[in-house]
Amino acid sequence: MVFVSKKKQKLLDIGFKRGETSGIRWIKNKYGKDTSASTRYERLERSAFNARIHTSDNILTFRDVDGSETPIKPLRPRVNRASYVDRFRLPASWKVHPDLRTNKIYVPALLQTMMSTENRKHRLCNSKCRGDLVIDGAASIKWGFGWKERLKCTRCLYVGKHYKLFNEVTTKGKGRRSAQINIGFQIGVASTSIGNTSSRRIMNASNIIAPTPCVMQKQGNKVWAALKCMNDNSMAAVRKNLVDENAQIGQKTPLWSTLKGTRVTTTQFSTLTRHRFKPEP
Incomplete structure (x- = not known):
């Protein structure tokens, strides 16, 4: 007699016998229509979004011509796309882009290169055009x-390419390079008592479009880390030179020259002992 465990015997009693049809086979299941499969999501421009969306009980829905709801669900709207006619419309005195009335920082040598090059290309493309080349304020790229x-003509459809009006930092790595003015600004902020917030207030009061706080903080973190590394290396070189000079002239090495990871500007280091960069009391 084969021994069968209590658990297995219970499963054998509940289950159907071998060769017989399962009772689950004859159970009829009812399947409803899946509404999620027919639902579509659309993202319209802001002008079309405001014209087509119906607000009911704080719910945004699309309405059909008969007023019934549709299975299409709206997403947040996109920015209005500028039409081809709006891009090349003749600018009037009151139609100048707002950014062109601010104070921007350009490199004069790069600016005159852009103007002379685009004027030459414009004459080659359409020698009979008497329009003026103006800066396309709507297509400006901020870095x-x-x-x-880039420049565009006020009469014909000529549009030039984008020119970098700032100098870049020479690096060996790939990717987009930093601008020299951004790094120089963060070095100046690190050497003064003001921060990025106060600097942005000064620039905004001067009608200068300031960078965003997030961009300034990221750039500042990189610059400050590099300054800290340079400060540590400079202090290490000073300590090494003093040890070598004292060994040559037969003097004792001071205690602070053996410390590592210190800088001249640290408060903890300057309060413990005196060094040659600190005046005698």
Whole structure:
């Protein structure tokens, strides 16, 4: 007699016998229509979004011509797309882009290169055009304090390419390079008592488009880390030179020259002992 455990015997009693049809086979299941499969999501421009969306009980829905709801659900709207006619419309005195009335920082040598090159290309493309080349303020690209600009004609459909009107930092790595003005600004902030917030207030009061706080903070973190590394290396070189000079002239090495990871500007270091950069009391 084969021994069968209590658990297995219970499963054998509940289950159907071998060769017989399962009772689950004859159970009829009812399947409803899946509403999630027919639901579609659309993202319209802001002008079309305001014209087509119906607000009911704080719920945004699309309405059909008969007023019934549709299975299409709206997403947050996109920015209005500028039409081809609006891009090349003749600018009037009151139609100048607002950014062109602010104070931007350009490199004069790069600006005159852009103007002379685009004027030459414009004459080659359409020698009979008497329009003026103006900066396309709607297509300006901001890179911290630097700008990339392009020129367009006020009469014909000529549009130039974008030019970098700032100098870049020479690096060996790949990718987008930092602007010299952005790094120089963060070095100046690190050497003064003001921060990025106060600097942005000064620039905004001067009608200068300041970089965003997030961009300034990221750039500042990189610059401050590099300054700290340079400060540590400079202090290490000073300590090493003093040890070598004292060994040559036969003097004792001071205690502070053997410490590592210290800088001249640290409060803890300057309060413990005196060094040659601190005046005698």
